[in-house]
Amino acid sequence: MAKIVAFRANLKDWLPKKGKNKDEKQILYDQLEKLWPKAIKIIYGKYDGEYCYCEVCGKPYIESEPGVVPGLNAHHVEGKQSYNLRWEVTNGTPIDAGCHTMRKDSAHQDRTIFIGKMIEIRGREWYDNLLKIKGGKEKWTIARMKEKKEELGSIINQRL
Numbered sequence: 731m732a733k734i735v736a737f738r739a740n741l742k743d744w745l746p747k748k749g750k751n752k753d754e755k756q757i758l759y760d761q762l763e764k765l766w767p768k769a770i771k772i773i774y775g776k777y778d779g780e781y782c783y784c785e786v787c788g789k790p791y792i793e794s795e796p797g798v799v800p801g802l803n804a805h806h807v808e809g810k811q812s813y814n815l816r817w818e819v820t821n822g823t824p825i826d827a828g829c830h831t832m833r834k835d836s837a838h839q840d841r842t843i844f845i846g847k848m849i850e851i852r853g854r855e856w857y858d859n860l861l862k863i864k865g866g867k868e869k870w871t872i873a874r875m876k877e878k879k880e881e882l883g884s885i886i887n888q889r890l
């Protein structure tokens with residue numbers, strides 16, 4: 731039950747209230763939510779045949795299957811409430827618990843420090859581009875969600 735409530739809260743108001751579109755969007759939404767973290771770990775995890783690495787501190791974690799690394803979380807650099815960026819691959823970073831939530835300078839404890847570190851790693855241009863997408867007009871139609879699903883799926887398939 732709690733999961734359903736959280737899910738609906740996240741959907742905000744861009745899902746239609748009625749009709750069969752709603753079901754299709756919900757299915758796509760769930761699929762995108764599962765694909766995005768895998769794609770993030772594949773793109774930024776620097777897999778070396780055995781390990782993926784925390785993008786911020788560089789600690790290694792064993793990859794159990796392509797894009798599945800139990801020690802790493804896919805973190806949204808710009809928060810999940812930024813709907814334009816929700817499934818944007820350049821908005822994700824695979825980081826471990828220390829860098830994600832545990833340390834004083836982790837992503838969830840000190841956002842300013844964390845963004846600074848990310849800009850050091852990926853460059854100012856990356857962040858400026860992210861903000862540009864954030865401020866743009868994304869409309870998550872079924873067609874756009876399907877496109878995004880293709881994009882994430884192909885990233886994952888390259889590793890299968």
Ligand SMILES: [Zn+2]
Nearest residue numbers: 784787826829
């Ligand atoms: Zn780390």
